[in-house]
Amino acid sequence: MIPRKPSRNQSRSQSRSQSEKQTKAYFTDPMALLERLNLTPKEMFFSPEAVEEFRFKVPKAYVNKIQPGKPNDPLLLQVFPVQQELESVPGYIKDPLAEADSLYQPGLLQKYDGRALLLVTPGCAINCRYCFRRHFSYANKSPYDDKGHLWEQLKKNIQLIKQDSTLTEIILSGGDPLSLSDARFAELITLLESVPHLKRLRIHSRFPIVEPERISDELLDILLNSRFQIIMVLHINHAQEIGPDSKAGIEKLRKKQIILLNQSVLLKGVNDNVGILTQLSEKLIENHIIPYYLHMLDHVQGSAHFEVSDSDAIQIHQQLRAVLPGYMLPRLVREVAGEKSKLPVSD
Ligand code: SF4
Helix, strand or coil, rough: CCCCCCCCCCCCHHHHHHHHHHHEEECCCHHHHHHHCCCCCCCCCCHHHHHHHCCCCCCHHHHCCCCCCCCCCCHHHHHHHHHHHHHHCCCCCCCCHHHHEEEEEECHHHHHHHHEECCCCCCCCCCCCCCCCCCCCCCCCCCCCCCHHHHHHHHHHHHHHHHCCCCCCEEEEEHHHCCCCCHHHHHHHHHHHCCCCCCCCEECHHHHCCHHHHHHHHHHHHCCCCCCEEEEEECHHHHHHHHHHHHHHHHHHHHHEEEEEEECCCCCCCCCHHHHHHHHHHHHHHHHCEEEEEECCCCCCCCCCHHCCHHHHHHHHHHHHHHHHHHHHCCECCCCCCCCCCCCCCC
16 A cells, blocks of 8 residues: 655654644644644544544644534534544445545555546645545645655656556646646656646645645746646535635646635535535635536444434435525536446435
8 A cells, every 4th residue: 555664764853843734733632622622532522442443633724713612613523523533334444435446556555537636645734534545545744754665656656657548637646736846846846747638637725715825926937837737626514614815826826827726525514504515516616716516425334423424415416406596506426436427316
């Protein structure tokens, strides 16, 4: 599987300064977050064991959007480790999309024709408790631990992409590809640009929303100077996630002609409500982001408490259709292991 051990040559001092930077920008201790939000472990059903299963990490910029004293805040529910994660629920497994079977080699997946997916880093800005990759072998690693190893693997993967001229689009995923430093990200783009048959680059990222400071001028220059058409797929589940800081980051991306799409996951207690999803679509369009997909939850072990049944999802989607113009209605879809595309759940 993807990472083995941290690169031997990785500079320890560099790692230290990066993790210090991280400590300033992130909450990595759930108790500290509770103290900040004036909540108790008991009322949040906190589970330290759940943190051992999948590490806890929330950017402070995201925490600023959580309402203190509100245990059922929709942003808090997405990130807080709870006892229900430890329950064993039939059908909920570690690799629900059988991604291990789609791996060409570590870090390179091909699920769909014409497109390949590169896992470029184990790092994410935020750890979402429902993430379908929460059990991927790298999921509990520090964003910086395995960077060296993944980087070497990445170069091998680009060699493989060069040999397949049917590929026209690369999807950068992870983790979150924007966890890479600007220098590494620029190097990656240059390497990909050397593959003549590639036309488009799709970047899946939660950074513009959860840690908007990442959208630096340097990053924007890298994107602007690329020969690729760039599509950024954001992941926003609730209108409350789009604060003034995220709006500014999104606006910068938009001004660089980057196509912005959004995918949400339908999550019980977070956004399984017509009013909330309507508000989300309104806010997305207001910010020039196309509501693209509304995903059914992937059945990953530890996330069953977020499940919305098919019948409820279809009903919500039908109600949404009645109140939203077509271009604001995300497609309700499910990803099924081995299928060549996402499957519609409701027409
Ligand atoms: S940002 Fe995406 S990849 Fe990272 S934990 Fe959240 S859902 Fe998973």
